[in-house]
Amino acid sequence: MSNERTTWLKVLEPEELSAGRVKPVTCKHRTLCLTHYEGQFAALDNKCPHQGGPLGEGSIEHGWLRCPWHGWDFHPLTGKPPGGFDDGVETFPVEVREDGVYVAFPEEVPQVRTSSDVMVETLVDWGVRWVWGMVGHSNLGFAEAMRRQEDQGALGYIGIRHEGAAAFAASAYGKLTGRPAACFSIAGPGATNLLTGLWDAHVDRAPALALTGQVPTHLIGRGAFQEVDLSAAFGGVATYTAVAAKDSDFAEIASLACKHAILEQGVSHMVLPDDVQVVEAPETKAGSPEGRITPRDISPPAASLEAAVRKISEAKRPVIIVGHGARFVIEPVVALAEALHAPVMTTFKGKGLISDTHPLGCGVLGRSGTPVASWFMNEADLLIVFGASFSNHTGITSYKPIIQVDYDPMTLGRFHPVTIPVWGEIGITARLMKERLRAPSAIDQRPDVVERWRIWREEKTRRLEEVEGKGVHSAAIFAALTEAAPDDAIICVDVGNNTYSFGRYFECTRQSVLMSGYLGSIGFGYPAAMGAWAATQESDPRFNGRKVIAVTGDGGFGQYMAEYTTAVKYGMDITHVLLNNAELGKISKEQRSADYDVWQTSLHNPSFAEYAELCGALGIRVTDAAELGGAMREALGHEGPATVEILADALLV
Numbered sequence: 001m002s003n004e005r006t007t008w009l010k011v012l013e014p015e016e017l018s019a020g021r022v023k024p025v026t027c028k029h030r031t032l033c034l035t036h037y038e039g040q041f042a043a044l045d046n047k048c049p050h051q052g053g054p055l056g057e058g059s060i061e062h063g064w065l066r067c068p069w070h071g072w073d074f075h076p077l078t079g080k081p082p083g084g085f086d087d088g089v090e091t092f093p094v095e096v097r098e099d100g101v102y103v104a105f106p107e108e109v110p111q112v113r114t115s116s117d118v119m120v121e122t123l124v125d126w127g128v129r130w131v132w133g134m135v136g137h138s139n140l141g142f143a144e145a146m147r148r149q150e151d152q153g154a155l156g157y158i159g160i161r162h163e164g165a166a167a168f169a170a171s172a173y174g175k176l177t178g179r180p181a182a183c184f185s186i187a188g189p190g191a192t193n194l195l196t197g198l199w200d201a202h203v204d205r206a207p208a209l210a211l212t213g214q215v216p217t218h219l220i221g222r223g224a225f226q227e228v229d230l231s232a233a234f235g236g237v238a239t240y241t242a243v244a245a246k247d248s249d250f251a252e253i254a255s256l257a258c259k260h261a262i263l264e265q266g267v268s269h270m271v272l273p274d275d276v277q278v279v280e281a282p283e284t285k286a287g288s289p290e291g292r293i294t295p296r297d298i299s300p301p302a303a304s305l306e307a308a309v310r311k312i313s314e315a316k317r318p319v320i321i322v323g324h325g326a327r328f329v330i331e332p333v334v335a336l337a338e339a340l341h342a343p344v345m346t347t348f349k350g351k352g353l354i355s356d357t358h359p360l361g362c363g364v365l366g367r368s369g370t371p372v373a374s375w376f377m378n379e380a381d382l383l384i385v386f387g388a389s390f391s392n393h394t395g396i397t398s399y400k401p402i403i404q405v406d407y408d409p410m411t412l413g414r415f416h417p418v419t420i421p422v423w424g425e426i427g428i429t430a431r432l433m434k435e436r437l438r439a440p441s442a443i444d445q446r447p448d449v450v451e452r453w454r455i456w457r458e459e460k461t462r463r464l465e466e467v468e469g470k471g472v473h474s475a476a477i478f479a480a481l482t483e484a485a486p487d488d489a490i491i492c493v494d495v496g497n498n499t500y501s502f503g504r505y506f507e508c509t510r511q512s513v514l515m516s517g518y519l520g521s522i523g524f525g526y527p528a529a530m531g532a533w534a535a536t537q538e539s540d541p542r543f544n545g546r547k548v549i550a551v552t553g554d555g556g557f558g559q560y561m562a563e564y565t566t567a568v569k570y571g572m573d574i575t576h577v578l579l580n581n582a583e584l585g586k587i588s589k590e591q592r593s594a595d596y597d598v599w600q601t602s603l604h605n606p607s608f609a610e611y612a613e614l615c616g617a618l619g620i621r622v623t624d625a626a627e628l629g630g631a632m633r634e635a636l637g638h639e640g641p642a643t644v645e646i647l648a649d650a651l652l653v
Contacts, residue, residue, distance in 0.1 A: 167197020
C-alpha cells in the first residue's frame with residue numbers, strides 16, 4: 001500500500017496482543033487483522049481473498065496465518081501465500097510507538113450512492129417513517145442505506161429481538177395510521193419469521209412493507225446457505241412482490257411496493273439479493289407518489305343509494321353496526337345514527353369507534369361483546385352495516401334485513417347474500433344517506449340504550465362477588481382500567497381470555513383499540529404496542545403524545561418477552577397490563593366446552609413484575625382487586641416501559 005493519502009491511527013497497546021497471536025481491529029469503517037509474529041507487528045486485510053473469511057479470527061500455525069473458514073495459509077507479516085501464488089492479502093504499514101501500535105489506514109473514499117439508497121429514499125418520499133427489523137449478513141447494504149436516512153432524521157429504525165415482532169409492529173402501525181411501515185430481515189429464517197405478522201396485516205387489511213435480504217444472485221436456485229424461494233414463501237400473503245435485479249429500475253420497484261400497500265391495504269414484499277443492494281446508482285433519482293396515486297372517494301351507485309335510503313326511511317328500529325373498515329370515517333356514520341336515533345354497535349375489531357358513553361353507543365357485538373349490543377340487534381328490524389365482513393366472529397345475524405356498505409366490492413355479500421349491498425367509500429355513503437333521508441319512521445331508541453346499559457352494569461357489579469380466592473376477576477381488572485386509562489390512549493390487545501374480557505368489560509371513551517382480528521394470533525399485543533408507540537412519536541396530531549397500553553395474558557406475552565428489552569432500549573412509553581393466570585385459559589375453556597380433559601395448558605411463569613425490573617423498567621405485582629387502581633395509576637404515570645402483573649382467575653372472564 002502506498003503511504004500517500006493515509007491516516008495513522010492507534011489500534012491497540014502492545015501488551016494487548018501476545019506473540020504468536022492475531023486479532024481483528026477496527027478503525028472508522030475498516031477492519032484489519034493485526035498479527036504479532038517473530039517480534040513484529042503487522043496489519044493485513046481482514047478478509048481472506050477467497051471466501052471473505054475473517055483472518056483476525058484465525059490462528060498462526062507452523063509459521064502461517066490460517067484462514068478460519070477454509071484453511072488457506074498466508075504469511076503473518078507479508079500476507080503472501082506459500083508456493084508463490086498471487087492470491088495474497090493486502091498489508092498496511094505499522095509503527096510501534098511509545099503510546100501504542102499504529103496503523104496507516106487509507107483515507108476513506110466518499111461513499112457512492114447505491115441501489116439501496118435509491119430504494120430507501122423512495123420509501124421515505126412515499127411516507128414510510130418506521131422500520132422494525134434485524135440486521136444481518138444478507139441485508140447489510142440495504143441496512144447501510146437506512147442508517148444514512150436515519151442519520152438525516154428521515155427514518156426511524158427499531159432493532160428487534162425476533163422478526164415476528166417486527167411484522168406485528170408494522171401491522172399494528174398500519175392498522176392505526178392507515179400508512180405503511182416496514183419490517184426488515186435477512187434471507188431464509190429471518191424472512192420466514194415475518195410471515196405470521198404479515199398474515200395479520202393481510203387479513204386485517206393493514207398496509208405494510210416486507211423488506212427481505214436474499215442470497216447473492218448467482219447463488220439463487222442452487223440451494224445456497226439460507227436460501228429460500230421467498231417469492232413462493234410470501235406468495236399467499238403479499239399483494240405485490242418484486243425481486244430486485246442489477247438492472248432493475250430501483251425507484252420504480254420501491255414506488256410500486258408503496259402504491260400497492262396503500263391502495264390495496266395489504267402487504268408489499270421486496271426481495272433484495274445481497275449483491276444487488278450495493279449496485280452503484282449515483283445519478284438515479286428516487287421515486288415519489290406525485291402523479292402516482294389518487295384519492296379513493298367513491299360515491300355509491302345512485303340506484304343502490306336510493307334503495308338503501310328508502311329501506312332506512314321505512315324502518316322502525318334500525319341499528320347501525322360498524323367494523324374496522326370504518327375506522328377513519330366514523331364521524332358521518334355517527335351523524336347518520338343521530339339523525340335516526342339508532343343504536344350503534346361495533347364488531348370486536350371496531351371496538352372504540354364510538355364511545356360507550358355516547359347516547360347511542362352499545363358496545364361490542366358478538367362473542368366478546370355486551371348483552372347491550374346483542375339485545376338491540378335482536379330487536380332491530382334493519383341492520384345498517386358499515387365496514388364489517390360478517391365473519392363468524394362478528395355476531396351479526398344473517399336473517400335480518402341488511403344494508404351493507406363497503407369500499408371493497410368483494411366484501412359485499414361475502415359470507416351470505418344481503419338485502420341491499422352498497423359499494424362506496426363509507427364516509428361519503430353515510431353522509432349521502434343522511435342528506436337524502438326524508439321523514440324517517442324510526443323511533444327514538446335512546447331511552448332503551450340507557451336502560452340496557454343500566455342492566456348490564458348492574459350485572460358486572462354482581463359478577464365481582466364471584467371471587468373465590470383464586471385470583472382477581474377480569475371484570476374488576478377492566479373496571480379499574482376503564483377508570484385509569486386516558487381517554488385518548490391507544491390500547492393493543494392480545495389474544496386469549498384477556499381479549500374476551502376486555503371486549504366485554506372495558507368501556508371505551510375515545511381510545512383507539514388494536515388487535516389481531518381475523519388471524520387471531522397470540523403474541524400480537526406487546527409488539528403491536530411498539531408499533532403504536534412509533535406513531536405517537538410523529539408530529540401527526542391524531543397520534544402524537546398519546547399513551548400506549550398493551551393488554552396481554554401470560555401466554556401471549558411469553559411469545560415475545562424478549563421485546564421488553566427492546567422497549568427499554570428505545571425508551572418506549574408503554575404501560576403493560578398483564579393478566580397472569582398461569583395457563584392458556586382460553587384453550588382450557590375450549591377443551592371443557594368440547595368435553596375434553598384439560599390437558600397441557602398450564603404455564604410455568606416467572607414473576608413478570610420482577611422480570612420488568614430486571615429489564616430496567618417498572619414492575620408492579622397485584623394480588624388483590626383493591627390494589628388495582630393504585631397500581632394502574634402508578635404505571636400509567638411512569639415515563640417509559642411499565643408492567644402491572646395481575647394474578648387473575650382463569651375461570652372468571
